[in-house]
Amino acid sequence: MGEGFATNVLVKTLESFGGVCTVMTELEYATLVAWIAEAGLAGKSETAIVTGFCHRLVALGIPLARAAVVIDTLHPIYEGRAFLWHGPDKEMTIFEYGRTDAGEPAERWHRSPLYHLVQSGEAHLRRRLSERTDTEFEFLAEIRAAGMTDYLALINRFAADGIIGDMDCVYSYWVAGGPNGFADADIMDIKRVVPLLALAVKSASLARIARTLVETYLGRGASERVLNGRIAPGIADRIEAVLWFSDLRGYTRITDTAPPEHIIPLLNDYTDVIVSAIHEQGGDVLKFMGDGTLAIFTAENRSDACQAALRAMGRAHRGVETLNQHRLAQDLPVTEMYLGLHVGEVFYGNVGSKQRLDFTVVGPAVNEVSRIAALCRSVDQSVLVSEAFSTAVGGADGCLVSVGRFALRGVGRGQDLYTLDPGRETPF
Numbered sequence: 418m419g420e421g422f423a424t425n426v427l428v429k430t431l432e433s434f435g436g437v438c439t440v441m442t443e444l445e446y447a448t449l450v451a452w453i454a455e456a457g458l459a460g461k462s463e464t465a466i467v468t469g470f471c472h473r474l475v476a477l478g479i480p481l482a483r484a485a486v487v488i489d490t491l492h493p494i495y496e497g498r499a500f501l502w503h504g505p506d507k508e509m510t511i512f513e514y515g516r517t518d519a520g521e522p523a524e525r526w527h528r529s530p531l532y533h534l535v536q537s538g539e540a541h542l543r544r545r546l547s548e549r550t551d552t553e554f555e556f557l558a559e560i561r562a563a564g565m566t567d568y569l570a571l572i573n574r575f576a577a578d579g580i581i582g583d584m585d586c587v588y589s590y591w592v593a594g595g596p597n598g599f600a601d602a603d604i605m606d607i608k609r610v611v612p613l614l615a616l617a618v619k620s621a622s623l624a625r626i627a628r629t630l631v632e633t634y635l636g637r638g639a640s641e642r643v644l645n646g647r648i649a650p651g652i653a654d655r656i657e658a659v660l661w662f663s664d665l666r667g668y669t670r671i672t673d674t675a676p677p678e679h680i681i682p683l684l685n686d687y688t689d690v691i692v693s694a695i696h697e698q699g700g701d702v703l704k705f706m707g708d709g710t711l712a713i714f715t716a717e718n719r720s721d722a723c724q725a726a727l728r729a730m731g732r733a734h735r736g737v738e739t740l741n742q743h744r745l746a747q748d749l750p751v752t753e754m755y756l757g758l759h760v761g762e763v764f765y766g767n768v769g770s771k772q773r774l775d776f777t778v779v780g781p782a783v784n785e786v787s788r789i790a791a792l793c794r795s796v797d798q799s800v801l802v803s804e805a806f807s808t809a810v811g812g813a814d815g816c817l818v819s820v821g822r823f824a825l826r827g828v829g830r831g832q833d834l835y836t837l838d839p840g841r842e843t844p845f
Contacts, residue, residue, distance in 0.1 A: 441477060441606040449473055450613055457617035460624060463488075466617050467500045468509050470610075475505055479603045482565060482594030486618055487531070489583040491626050493633060496583060498622075530554050531588045534572045541608060542570040545598055560592055567598025569607060573615040584622070587615035638701040638713075639776040642766075650774060653766025658778065659714040659722040659758065659806070660786040661700065661729070663691060666753040666794075668708040675750050683750060684708065690736035691754065698729040703777050709787075713778060719760060723810035726758055730800060731845030757790030758802040760809050781828075788825035789834060796820050796834075804833040816843045 441449075452473065456466045467486050474481050482504055489497035496517055501510040517526040526532050530542050533554075544550045544557060545567050551558035557568060574586040591607050593599045599607075632640040665671075665687060672680055688710065692702050695712045704711040714729075716722035733754060741751040761782030767774045789801050798820060807817050817835040824831050837843055 441602075441609075445477055446606075446610070449477075449610055453610070453613045453617050457620045461621065463498070463500050463618050463621045463625075464509055464511060466614070466621060467502060470614050471502045472505060474607070477606070479606065480593045480595040480597075480599065481591060483560065483592035485588075485590050486614070487588040488618060488622050489585070490622060490629075491582045491584070492629055500618075525555075528555050530556060530568070530570045530590070531572065534570060534588075540572060540574075542568075543599075543604060544568045565592045565594050566596065567593035569599065569604055571608065571611050573612050575619075579619075581623070581626070584619075584626075587618055589615070635776050636701045636703050637696075638715075639703065643776060648767065648774070650767055650769065650771060653764040653768075653779075655762060656715060656765045657719065657760070657762050658765070658782075659719075659726045659760045660763070660778070660782055661695065661710070661712040661714065661726055661756065661758060662786045662790040663710045663733070663754050663756040664790060665708040666755055668752065671750050671752060679749065683752075686740055686744070687737065687752065687754070690740050691733050694729045694732035694736055697732060698725040700725065700729055704775075709790075711777075711783070711787075713763075713765075719809045720811065723758075723760060723806055727810065727843075727845045730756055730758070731843065734799070753799060755790055755793040756800045757786050757788075757793065758800070758806050759786035759789055760803070760806045761785070785825060785828055785832070788828060789832070792823060792825070792834065796836075798836040800836055801834045802836070804835070807833075807835045814844075816841055816845075 449470075453466070453470065456469060461469075463486070467484070471481060471484050484502040485499055487497060487499040492513075495513040495515060497514055499512040499514060501512060503510065515522060517523050530544075534540070534542055544553070546557055546561040546565060550568075551561060560568065568590060569592075570588070570590045572586050572588055575584070589611055591599075593603075628640065628644060631643055635643060671683065675683070687708075688705065691710055695702055695710075698714070699716075700712045700714045702710060702712045714722040714726045716725065733756075737754050741753075744751050759782055761780070763778040763780040763782050765778050766776065768777055768779060769775050785803065789803060793799060793801050801820070802817065810817075816838055818838040820834050820836050822831045822833050
């Protein structure tokens, strides 16, 4: 861009609402575009990008009072996110919305101006707010009652190759609160720069989606390592960890007798309780194997990691009891949790082929904890811990008692195993 072009101020006057309005100059436009690009390249969050953009529109004289930018996402619970800007002196609100394909959420979505754009195939919808627009869209009546005067909705669609899941566009709306609403020149300016804003928001959302997906499928600790670049085959750290291996009592029998449509909900119900308990105590879930859950707890002090695992055990057992009450009330099958706990050195890193990697733990201690958990059935105990675990935690102040010495399948030496003393109230 030449110096003369950059400094030349292009002023167009439009008669609107009885006044004279100024279109954004080319220098102002270039400055705003540069800021959007820098914010996107710097990896700023959607919140920072939308907030900064709205403040800059106001500084340019556009009477913006409210705005929202909405984008779908890939998330196991939420369908998307809305970033709601309430004015220069107010905090932005982030609204994560669930599925909009059924029930009241679907009905409200179908009555919205944004859904009208989706159905019509149009790119924008502008309404000067009045009693007539109150009956057209419920949302317009709500914002007019709050003193708003003008509304512009935009949809910036992605090409087919740019669609990820339900993320196929960026929605936005822009609301004026002044007595005259937006000038036509304001509408032109907003429509001109919002596609660039949408690109920056999409970039930020994709980065967030990548982090969410990696964390969802790999676990929190593993996801951090992967996102920090530890993805080459063979990269592994030697760490000491408390190993958690749990499974469900009678799962095979349940799958053989329960209707097939009950199996996945059952697994999800119990897994949610167990994983929540592990995460609450700082553990990291690495793998699901049918009804089995493999997790680790790490800490600078071995005893601290063991204590965290015991607290997670207590929360998981209480959570399963509560869940069973709810499921029994609905005449659904119920189960219990078996748990093995061990502590030892493991290799933590990438295992697999060049085309398919898993980030997990491997080593003798992993095999041992799975064998310990499997013994729970034989000795009729819901929890078994290794001698190494019991020693590290100091016998949990007398709450652990020996159940004997056992030969573990595939393990070269016998193991002294311990369980909770049924005669003592545990603090976990």
